[in-house]
Amino acid sequence: MFNLVRRNPRAALAFLHDLIAAALAWVLAYLLRFNLEPPPNFLSEMWRTLVWVVPLQGLVFWRFGLYRGIWRYASINDLKRILLAVLLAAAAIPLLFWMSRVNAIVPRSVLLIYPLLLLLMMGGNRLIYRLWKEQSLYSKMGLQGEPVLVLGVDEAAVNLSKEMARSHTWRVVGFLGGDEEKRGRTLNGITILGGLEELPRWAERMEIKQAIIAMPNSTHQQRKRAIELCNEAEIKALTVPSFDDLLSGRVAISQLRAVELDDLLGRDPVKLDDAGLHELLTNNTVMVTGAGGSIGSELCRQIARFNPQILVLFESSEFALYNMEQELTRTLPQLKIVCLAGDVRDEARIEQVFGEFKPTVVFHAAAYKHVPLMELHNSWQAVRNNVFGTWCVASAAQRHGAAKFVLISTDKAVNPTNVMGTTKRLAEMVCQGLQQAHGTKFVMVRFGNVLGSTGSVIPKFREQIAKGGPITVTHPEITRYFMSIPEAAQLVLQAGWMGEGGKIFVLDMGEPVKIVDLARDMIRLSGLSEGDIKIEFSGLRPGEKLYEELLADSEHTMTTPHPKLRIAQARNVDAAWLDELLAWVGALSAVWGDDAVKLRLQQLVPEYSPASNSQ
Numbered sequence: 001m002f003n004l005v006r007r008n009p010r011a012a013l014a015f016l017h018d019l020i021a022a023a024l025a026w027v028l029a030y031l032l033r034f035n036l037e038p039p040p041n042f043l044s045e046m047w048r049t050l051v052w053v054v055p056l057q058g059l060v061f062w063r064f065g066l067y068r069g070i071w072r073y074a075s076i077n078d079l080k081r082i083l084l085a086v087l088l089a090a091a092a093i094p095l096l097f098w099m100s101r102v103n104a105i106v107p108r109s110v111l112l113i114y115p116l117l118l119l120l121m122m123g124g125n126r127l128i129y130r131l132w133k134e135q136s137l138y139s140k141m142g143l144q145g146e147p148v149l150v151l152g153v154d155e156a157a158v159n160l161s162k163e164m165a166r167s168h169t170w171r172v173v174g175f176l177g178g179d180e181e182k183r184g185r186t187l188n189g190i191t192i193l194g195g196l197e198e199l200p201r202w203a204e205r206m207e208i209k210q211a212i213i214a215m216p217n218s219t220h221q222q223r224k225r226a227i228e229l230c231n232e233a234e235i236k237a238l239t240v241p242s243f244d245d246l247l248s249g250r251v252a253i254s255q256l257r258a259v260e261l262d263d264l265l266g267r268d269p270v271k272l273d274d275a276g277l278h279e280l281l282t283n284n285t286v287m288v289t290g291a292g293g294s295i296g297s298e299l300c301r302q303i304a305r306f307n308p309q310i311l312v313l314f315e316s317s318e319f320a321l322y323n324m325e326q327e328l329t330r331t332l333p334q335l336k337i338v339c340l341a342g343d344v345r346d347e348a349r350i351e352q353v354f355g356e357f358k359p360t361v362v363f364h365a366a367a368y369k370h371v372p373l374m375e376l377h378n379s380w381q382a383v384r385n386n387v388f389g390t391w392c393v394a395s396a397a398q399r400h401g402a403a404k405f406v407l408i409s410t411d412k413a414v415n416p417t418n419v420m421g422t423t424k425r426l427a428e429m430v431c432q433g434l435q436q437a438h439g440t441k442f443v444m445v446r447f448g449n450v451l452g453s454t455g456s457v458i459p460k461f462r463e464q465i466a467k468g469g470p471i472t473v474t475h476p477e478i479t480r481y482f483m484s485i486p487e488a489a490q491l492v493l494q495a496g497w498m499g500e501g502g503k504i505f506v507l508d509m510g511e512p513v514k515i516v517d518l519a520r521d522m523i524r525l526s527g528l529s530e531g532d533i534k535i536e537f538s539g540l541r542p543g544e545k546l547y548e549e550l551l552a553d554s555e556h557t558m559t560t561p562h563p564k565l566r567i568a569q570a571r572n573v574d575a576a577w578l579d580e581l582l583a584w585v586g587a588l589s590a591v592w593g594d595d596a597v598k599l600r601l602q603q604l605v606p607e608y609s610p611a612s613n614s615q
Helices: 002-007 009-033 040-063 076-099 108-133 139-143 155-165 196-205 220-232 243-247 261-265 274-281 294-304 318-331 347-357 371-375 379-399 419-434 457-466 485-498 515-525 575-585 594-604
Strands: 146-151 170-176 190-194 210-213 236-239 285-289 310-315 337-341 361-364 404-408 441-446 471-473 503-507 535-537 556-559 565-569
Touching: 009 040, 009 108, 040 076, 076 108, 146 155, 146 196, 155 170, 170 196, 190 196, 196 220, 210 220, 220 236, 274 485, 285 294, 285 347, 294 310, 294 318, 294 361, 294 485, 310 318, 310 347, 318 337, 347 379, 361 379, 361 485, 371 379, 371 419, 379 404, 379 419, 379 575, 379 594, 404 419, 404 485, 419 441, 419 575, 419 594, 441 485, 457 471, 457 515, 471 515, 485 503, 485 565, 515 535
Parallel strands: 146 170, 146 210, 170 190, 210 236, 285 310, 285 361, 310 337, 361 404, 404 441, 441 503, 471 535
Antiparallel strands: 503 565, 556 565
């Protein structure tokens, strides 16, 4: 006890405060019992028993650890400990008198009044001290900091307002959200001014420049509406990095950030079958091809959460492979990873890898995927990489007994108008052709564009805005589906677990987005206007079409137990067709020109119709 006091003088002061409070509470209990005029004999008993009560109380307080905390941060848990300590000591007082043979008559009412008074003194003084330290007692605090509105009225919004009360930078002037019944009520002493739709009126009335969105329990559509209202009110919208952090109460002022494109285009969180994914991945050897790409790298991060026995990273880019090796070693030092450089078209290297590591699950993300680049001068390389490379990896997985092979496909494989999309459709058909009644199960997963992926339009727009514009959009009506990279990776894993073999899974991509609207959103989120950054239309690029589809005309879908996954029923592929394809794509000495490749692709994939702008 005394060593702790020497190390922490404030603990000694707190201990002394509680001893004095115990003595005062005992005296006041007697005074209240006798209407402030205790008889002389009871007055004598009061002083005589006091020397027993105070040491007992102090011993109980110390044993309950009341002096490990800091008064400035006194909380409900501290109050609980005080309550238990006071009640235990109050119950022990008569027992102490009996065991010590203290010949004293203590009125029963004193034994009841005393713990109530002591609890009020100890708990009340701690609360007052905390309020004083946080300067919540002084109205001048209400005049400091920039006024902001918090959008949301749940526990997360309250936690956020508590954090902001400790800052001189911000001053929460009101909450917006909830139903009509909540209007006029207060949260943490701050009034709920009205619903979200009233944001423009309150922003103008209170001269608000910024609002903070704290709505973790809301749907993405509701959060997006909050962002749109901020734009209408011409105020800056802030949010926090993670809605999970808000839900758990881990909110700090430093975490606030401006709203980004992901917040506008993101969707509601994916619910995964963790038990099933543990069965698929935990303690198994898992291989990811294209592990340094945008999808491949996120797959590695998501897979790592399920503690695979070995995570094999296969990548042709040395730099990308190095980056992933450094990231995973830093963030997950306990994870066993194997980083392998190689090309998916190198049959000997693929055979060596599968023979040595024998992966249980393979995620094939390696591919050429940039439509215009693959359309002109690179068509044969797209065929070799996307089709023959898929066959090399898939057939090796089958020979070496892999349980699952998951192909990352694309919406551009549906009614393709370009070489890249057609080669990905052929890759799907290769997997369908390899599927047998027993052995490796081949699963294909189609989805659209992912935010921020390599080659996507988002990084290009950011670069153009940084240079002062203009932003170039190919066509005013061009639309695309978008999802975040983490969501895409999570759904790929879910499809990998659910897939029974030979099926093509289609991800729920939500509503298509006009690229020109995307450009306008990015300009606005950069704090600029179309007067500052112009939008120019450059015309469709080679192989590009206005609208992407997720299903071919001849296909239909079936539902699955997961709301964001459906199964596309495509035409079957026979062994003869597969042999014919491999005779073409496996020809190492042949180099085909663009026109010859497109003609052959039309014969192999009848739904392929080259876009006129590709000629």
